[in-house]
Amino acid sequence: MSSNTxxxxxxxxVEAAGIRFAYxxxxxxxxxxxxxxxxxxxxxxxWDPALTDGFARDREVILFNNAGxxxxxxxxxxxxxxxxxxxxxxxxxxxxxxxxALGFSMGGFIAQQxxxxxxxxxxxxxxxxxxPRSGDGMASLTHEAQEIFGAKYDPAxxxxxxxxxxxxxxxxxxxxxxxxxxxxxxxxxxxxxxxxVAPAQVxxxxxxxxxxxxxxxxxxxxxQPTIVVNGNNDVIVYTVNxxxxxxxxxxxxxxxxxxxxxxxxxxxxxLFVEHVxxxxxx
Amino acid sequence: MSSNTxxxxxxxxVEAAGIRFAYxxxxxxxxxxxxxxxxxxxxxxxWDPALTDGFARDREVILFNNAGxxxxxxxxxxxxxxxxxxxxxxxxxxxxxxxxALGFSMGGFIAQQxxxxxxxxxxxxxxxxxxPRSGDGMASLTHEAQEIFGAKYDPAxxxxxxxxxxxxxxxxxxxxxxxxxxxxxxxxxxxxxxxxVAPAQVxxxxxxxxxxxxxxxxxxxxxQPTIVVNGNNDVIVYTVNxxxxxxxxxxxxxxxxxxxxxxxxxxxxxLFVEHVxxxxxx
Numbered sequence: 336m337s338s339n340t341x342x343x344x345x346x347x348x349v350e351a352a353g354i355r356f357a358y359x360x361x362x363x364x365x366x367x368x369x370x371x372x373x374x375x376x377x378x379x380x381x382w383d384p385a386l387t388d389g390f391a392r393d394r395e396v397i398l399f400n401n402a403g404x405x406x407x408x409x410x411x412x413x414x415x416x417x418x419x420x421x422x423x424x425x426x427x428x429x430x431x432x433x434x435x436a437l438g439f440s441m442g443g444f445i446a447q448q449x450x451x452x453x454x455x456x457x458x459x460x461x462x463x464x465x466x467p468r469s470g471d472g473m474a475s476l477t478h479e480a481q482e483i484f485g486a487k488y489d490p491a492x493x494x495x496x497x498x499x500x501x502x503x504x505x506x507x508x509x510x511x512x513x514x515x516x517x518x519x520x521x522x523x524x525x526x527x528x529x530x531x532v533a534p535a536q537v538x539x540x541x542x543x544x545x546x547x548x549x550x551x552x553x554x555x556x557x558x559q560p561t562i563v564v565n566g567n568n569d570v571i572v573y574t575v576n577x578x579x580x581x582x583x584x585x586x587x588x589x590x591x592x593x594x595x596x597x598x599x600x601x602x603x604x605x606l607f608v609e610h611v612x613x614x615x616x617x
Numbered sequence: 618m619s620s621n622t623x624x625x626x627x628x629x630x631v632e633a634a635g636i637r638f639a640y641x642x643x644x645x646x647x648x649x650x651x652x653x654x655x656x657x658x659x660x661x662x663x664w665d666p667a668l669t670d671g672f673a674r675d676r677e678v679i680l681f682n683n684a685g686x687x688x689x690x691x692x693x694x695x696x697x698x699x700x701x702x703x704x705x706x707x708x709x710x711x712x713x714x715x716x717x718a719l720g721f722s723m724g725g726f727i728a729q730q731x732x733x734x735x736x737x738x739x740x741x742x743x744x745x746x747x748x749p750r751s752g753d754g755m756a757s758l759t760h761e762a763q764e765i766f767g768a769k770y771d772p773a774x775x776x777x778x779x780x781x782x783x784x785x786x787x788x789x790x791x792x793x794x795x796x797x798x799x800x801x802x803x804x805x806x807x808x809x810x811x812x813x814v815a816p817a818q819v820x821x822x823x824x825x826x827x828x829x830x831x832x833x834x835x836x837x838x839x840x841q842p843t844i845v846v847n848g849n850n851d852v853i854v855y856t857v858n859x860x861x862x863x864x865x866x867x868x869x870x871x872x873x874x875x876x877x878x879x880x881x882x883x884x885x886x887x888l889f890v891e892h893v894x895x896x897x898x899x
């Protein structure tokens with residue numbers, strides 16, 4: 336199976352916590368695998384092959400759909416805590432004892448909670464386009480996010496050109512390349528998330544982002560080496576939240592890229608893979 | 618001369634604007650040289666050989682003392698603008714037509730001004746442990762800086778353990794390694810800056826940091842690709858100023874390192890050289 340890629344890796348299934356979890360696992364065996372935590376409404380097919388195959392050159396990568404999403408059974412829970420518990424049940428069912436975790440956006444919330452719940456499992460943490468509990472503009476979807484997710488697109492996946500990229504010519508051109516890469520898998524593609532996914536995830540996101548007293552104190556529990564990455568102008572989870580994460584995590588590096596929005600890692604995929612590979616090897 | 622290193626490069630001299638500028642130039646010829654702008658009270662010998670020799674593997678590096686400092690003649694001006702003009706006169710006298718600029722702390726202020734004055738000269742810009750005009754806590758030395766620069770040290774250069782590094786065991790250990798590297802050059806070492814340097818530089822720093830209306834608008838003039846680097850807890854030029862720089866520069870990447878103060882690039886010299894080399898080659 337080690338010769339599989341993002342395009343060819345079969346969707347496999349494992350049972351845990353009453354859920355039949357869909358996952359794909361490929362790449363070079365040897366070091367701890369890199370587990371990817373997906374964003375709002377995304378499936379395994381929303382990951383960028385430039386990233387997954389880029390990392391798979393040096394390590395195993397594991398993609399999965401959490402409960403209720405796409406090819407996984409069950410219901411989407413309405414809290415980040417339950418999502419993290421389900422992810423841990425999935426990883427335990429795979430028998431993985433040590434991993435690196437990469438969480439993007441809502442996936443970054445889950446990856447933080449997963450790391451706090453199961454510090455034994457997580458060696459290093461990668462937080463992309465995400466933020467802390469009670470972060471700036473995180474009590475609900477930002478007004479930009481409401482407008483962007485509320486609009487119609489034809490084809491529908493051009494939504495991501497606005498969620499992940501800036502209006503600049505360079506960023507939009509990079510966005511179209513990302514869409515091409517993301518559409519390339521034809522066989523055994525994941526079904527899109529059903530209509531019950533978004534409302535449950537929004538409820539979970541709003542609880543995570545709700546104002547709280549001394550909201551960033553919990554970050555002191557994440558002692559793993561962490562890298563925080565974002566665009567300079569993220570309108571979905573405001574960029575300042577990446578700065579807040581780095582300032583409050585005990586051991587975190589921050590990288591912000593120029594002229595980029597929520598999906599900076601898809602705009603600069605080679606640079607992102609290089610930076611994160613340095614971090615994982617360092 | 619191309620086989621020279623930080624330790625062996627002779628101090629050379631060139632006349633410009635009535636000043637006899639001391640400089641050292643070494644490294645691999647071919648691409649634009651990398652010009653280093655020094656911090657408060659520093660001489661060429663305060664640069665870390667791990668950085669200068671690290672960069673010199675791929676490109677020429679140029680170190681210099683600006684007017685009135687150490688082995689250069691003249692008086693230290695009391696404004697960043699005059700310092701930038703003198704640096705440009707020095708570069709013109711060398712006949713360099715294109716370069717990359719690296720400015721550290723006060724050197725970062727000069728490098729910004731130099732880039733605005735002479736956009737033709739600068740290909741890419743590296744701003745380390747520095748901040749914008751009128752930045753946060755920049756109207757005078759920070760209270761931490763006043764305490765640290767005001768204390769006595771034996772040997773005297775242990776001052777830099779507190780200016781550049783955090784109190785953590787790891788950071789202090791990295792600091793002692795930096796001091797060893799920095800002390801290694803024995804022959805033709807630069808004389809320390811005389812007693813007139815610090816007051817003039819403080820005056821220049823205070824003018825740069827003074828409150829102003831719409832203070833960050835000037836950063837839009839710096840269209841060169843820029844990388845901003847700092848520690849997560851810089852007490853000399855507060856870290857938030859690096860974030861402000863990145864948010865206001867048209868084309869800037871930001872990297873903040875963990876558990877580090879004003880001299881993060883000396884704490885993680887290999888990683889810094891790697892990150893900046895990627896940036897210069899990208």
